[in-house]
Amino acid sequence: MSALPVLYSFRRCPYAMRARLALAVSGQVCELREVVLRAKPQGLLQASPKATVPVLVLPDGQVLEQSLDIMRWALGRNDPEGWLTPSLGDEAGMLALIAECDGPFKQALDRCKYPGRYPEADGALARVQAVEWLQGLEVRLADQPFLFGDHAALADMAIAPFWRQFAGIDADWWAAQPWPRLQAWLAQWQASALFEGVMPKLDAWVDGTEGVRFPFKKVMVVF
Numbered sequence: 001m002s003a004l005p006v007l008y009s010f011r012r013c014p015y016a017m018r019a020r021l022a023l024a025v026s027g028q029v030c031e032l033r034e035v036v037l038r039a040k041p042q043g044l045l046q047a048s049p050k051a052t053v054p055v056l057v058l059p060d061g062q063v064l065e066q067s068l069d070i071m072r073w074a075l076g077r078n079d080p081e082g083w084l085t086p087s088l089g090d091e092a093g094m095l096a097l098i099a100e101c102d103g104p105f106k107q108a109l110d111r112c113k114y115p116g117r118y119p120e121a122d123g124a125l126a127r128v129q130a131v132e133w134l135q136g137l138e139v140r141l142a143d144q145p146f147l148f149g150d151h152a153a154l155a156d157m158a159i160a161p162f163w164r165q166f167a168g169i170d171a172d173w174w175a176a177q178p179w180p181r182l183q184a185w186l187a188q189w190q191a192s193a194l195f196e197g198v199m200p201k202l203d204a205w206v207d208g209t210e211g212v213r214f215p216f217k218k219v220m221v222v223f
Contacts, residue, residue, distance in 0.1 A: 005030040007070075007214065008044045008055040010037055011201060014161030015067040019054040020198040021157045022071035024215040026078040030056070032214035033205035041207045068098065071158060083157065087149030094148055094155035101159045105133045109166050130166060134182060137163070141181035160189055 007023065007030045009016040023030060035044055040051050048055040048065050056064040056073070064070050075084050084091055111118045111126035137159075140147050147155045167174040167186055175183065189195055197216055205211050 003059060005059060006057040007032050008035050008053050010035050010053045011199065013053050014165055016054040017161040017198065018158045019067045019070040021194065022074040024194060024198050025081055026074040027218060028074045028077060030214050031211040033211035034202040036204040041205060043207050071154065082151060083154045086153040087151060089148045094153060097155050098158045101162055105130060106162060109162060113169050138179045138182050141185060
């Protein structure tokens with residue numbers, strides 16, 4: 001068993017991305033094992049039969065299988081940027097907004113991004129639903145730079161990978177929307193040292209080998 005926590009991850013997965021963001025900002029060192037989802041390693045399957053990422057295996061054998069659990073575990077150990085203590089609202093409010101993201105918005109996002117997987121779905125309706133939710137985020141950013149006040153917090157970093165994914169479906173369409181705050185926020189976040197630090201391309205991990213030490217460098221300021 002590794003002396004460090006072991007994180008099974010996949011670079012582009014938004015759930016894994018949010019877990020890496022929290023681990024990086026907290027400075028929690030772990031062994032990162034990049035997974036190829038079409039050829040999942042036995043190590044992942046043994047750690048978590050559900051075989052989805054992210055999965056964090058702690059040195060004592062405890063397994064965290066949900067991205068938000070990993071985020072809150074890391075930030076509970078060290079939260080230098082105050083992600084669990086927003087300047088407006090509280091953790092419960094952030095978790096409620098994240099639940100909207102992970103529920104209705106994610107459902108609409110999937111039907112827009114992967115129409116072939118949902119042939120019975122109304123793609124136009126899904127886009128309307130996604131747009132309505134994103135407009136709510138635009139309104140939130142009208143009077144403050146982040147979703148819950150004047151600094152980045154759990155909600156921003158848990159939701160941003162999904163709104164990034166939606167923006168990537170059609171970049172020209174995204175740029176044409178009347179969402180200057182969302183567009184500027186996303187562009188700034190993607191140019192940040194934190195985002196850059198959690199997104200390098202890695203070779204797939206092979207059973208029986210060591211993963212990569214993560215985070216790759218210390219992150220002090222989000223953006």
